[in-house]
Each structure stands twice: as structure tokens, then as C-alpha cells.
Amino acid sequence: MPGERVLILGGTRDARQLADTLVAEGRDVITSLAGVTSEPVLPEGKVRTGGFGGISGLKSYLESNGIAAVVDATHPFAAQMSAHAAAACASLGLPLLRLEREGWTAGAGDDWTLVASAAEAAGALPAGARVLLTTGRKDLPPFFDRPDLSGIARMIETPPLDPPRGWHVLRERPPFTVAGEAALMANNGITHLVTKNAGGSATVAKLQAAQEAGIPVVMIDRPAKPEVPCFATIDNLMLVLRKLLSP
Numbered sequence: 001m002p003g004e005r006v007l008i009l010g011g012t013r014d015a016r017q018l019a020d021t022l023v024a025e026g027r028d029v030i031t032s033l034a035g036v037t038s039e040p041v042l043p044e045g046k047v048r049t050g051g052f053g054g055i056s057g058l059k060s061y062l063e064s065n066g067i068a069a070v071v072d073a074t075h076p077f078a079a080q081m082s083a084h085a086a087a088a089c090a091s092l093g094l095p096l097l098r099l100e101r102e103g104w105t106a107g108a109g110d111d112w113t114l115v116a117s118a119a120e121a122a123g124a125l126p127a128g129a130r131v132l133l134t135t136g137r138k139d140l141p142p143f144f145d146r147p148d149l150s151g152i153a154r155m156i157e158t159p160p161l162d163p164p165r166g167w168h169v170l171r172e173r174p175p176f177t178v179a180g181e182a183a184l185m186a187n188n189g190i191t192h193l194v195t196k197n198a199g200g201s202a203t204v205a206k207l208q209a210a211q212e213a214g215i216p217v218v219m220i221d222r223p224a225k226p227e228v229p230c231f232a233t234i235d236n237l238m239l240v241l242r243k244l245l246s247p
């Protein structure tokens with residue numbers, strides 16, 4: 001093993017908590033952020049920001065910074081970064097683990113339509129739907145392109161395009177409460193909720209609020225990611241990561 005430094009591919013609350021855990025153990029940790037959030041909450045340890053420049057750029061970074069192991073703790077929908085990490089680590093023979101919280105599953109009383117993409121989600125909505133759209137700013141066009149749709153598009157950052165007539169952009173950060181989500185839906189005449197299957201507790205309240213109000217959900221499934229050892233909790237991942245690193 002060339003060194004004991006861990007690179008965390010971040011951008012999630014789980015990644016931040018993992019970095020904090022490793023630093024508390026006295027480990028040498030660098031968290032990498034894409035640089036897409038204007039005021040990110042920073043983890044403990046070192047932080048670098050911005051893309052690596054594809055697989056070759058990531059390989060150069062891993063070699064020149066003496067990285068011993070990589071943890072992909074990116075968002076479940078950050079498919080490109082995960083694919084690049086798998087290719088770069090395989091080519092250099094570096095250990096790669098993934099930290100990925102479990103997805104949400106529909107229970108009794110839920111009315112979910114599962115789709116594979118934002119475009120499919122827009123296509124699944126009936127004419128004239130009033131939508132609470134929580135897919136993030138990269139996925140707006142298929143919804144904004146349909147003139148019969150309207151509603152609330154909620155995101156953390158300013159959207160890259162102006163919302164068309166009938167849409168209101170709400171800039172808010174999680175966590176959200178069931179009561180708050182219920183009020184948002186009721187006060188805006190929402191008929192459908194569209195969301196990605198992010199999983200986790202910070203944004204799950206909208207699903208309970210939708211179920212209680214009888215609002216159908218269009219759920220965008222997670223993209224496929226490369227086969228690497230995957231852990232849903234920091235504790236389980238740490239058990240394996242500690243064995244890869246010297247004490």
C-alpha cells in the first residue's frame with residue numbers, strides 16, 4: 001500500500017460524516033467536492049474542489065497525492081463520478097469502497113410510478129398536473145418544456161434556466177418536516193410529486209406528506225453504478241476500511 005491517505009469523493013451528508021469519523025481517528029483524509037454548491041457545509045480534514053478532468057485526471061491525482069484508498073460517497077445519482085472512480089482505481093489497483101444509503105421503498109398506501117429518467121417522469125404526468133418537483137436543477141428541461149405543467153421546483157442552488165409561466169422556484173435546503181411538506185403541497189394545489197430515489201431521512205418527509213394527502217408520486221430510479229463493495233452505513237464501511245489501512 002503506497003500510503004495511508006484516504007480520498008473521499010463527497011457532495012453528501014454521509015461523505016461529510018465519514019470524513020469527520022476518519023479525522024476523529026487521526027486518519028489523513030481529503031474530501032473532494034465537485035464545486036457545484038456555492039456554500040457547501042465543509043467536513044473535517046482537507047478539502048479539494050472541482051472536477052479531476054476525467055479518468056486520466058483522476059488517476060494522476062491519485063498517484064501524485066499518494067492516495068491509499070478511495071471511498072465513493074457521492075450521491076446515488078452521481079453516476080459519472082462513480083464510473084470514473086471505478087475505472088481509475090481498477091487501473092491503479094487501488095481499493096475502492098462505496099458508501100451509499102439505501103433507497104426508499106413504497107409501502108402500503110403509497111401510489112408510486114417508477115421511472116428511469118427525468119424525461120420519463122415528465123412523460124408519466126397527466127395533462128395539466130400541478131407538480132412539486134424535487135429532482136434538482138439539472139433535470140428541469142423535460143418539465144419546463146411541457147406547457148401544460150406548472151408547480152413548484154425546489155432546489156438548493158439557483159436554476160440554470162428561468163422557470164416558465166406557472167412555475168415557481170423555491171430555493172431551500174433539507175431537512176424538511178412532514179407538516180411543512182403537507183402545507184407546501186396543500187397551499188400550492190399540488191397534484192403530483194416528482195422525486196429521485198435519493199434515500200435517507202433528510203428529504204423523506206415529502207413522501208409521507210404525499211401519501212397522507214393521496215398525492216401520486218413519480219419516482220425516478222437510481223442509475224446503475226459499477227460493482228464495488230458497497231455499504232449503507234458508516235459503521236459497516238469503517239470495519240472494512242480500517243483493515244485496508246494500517247493502525
Ligand code: NAP
Pocket residue numbers: 009010011012032033034036049050051052053054055057058073074075077078079080081082084135136
Ligand atoms: P456526476 O454527473 O457523476 O459527475 C460529473 C462530473 O463532475 C464528474 O465527471 C467530475 O468531473 C465532477 N465531479 C462529480 N463529483 C465530484 C467530486 N465529488 N469531486 C470532484 N469532482 C466531481 O455528478 P453530479 O450528479 O453532477 O453531482 C455533482 C456532485 O454533487 C457530486 O459530488 C454529488 O455527490 C453531489 N450531489 C449530486 C446530486 C444529484 O442528484 N446528482 C445530489 C446531491 C449531491 P471530472 O470528470 O472533471 O473529474
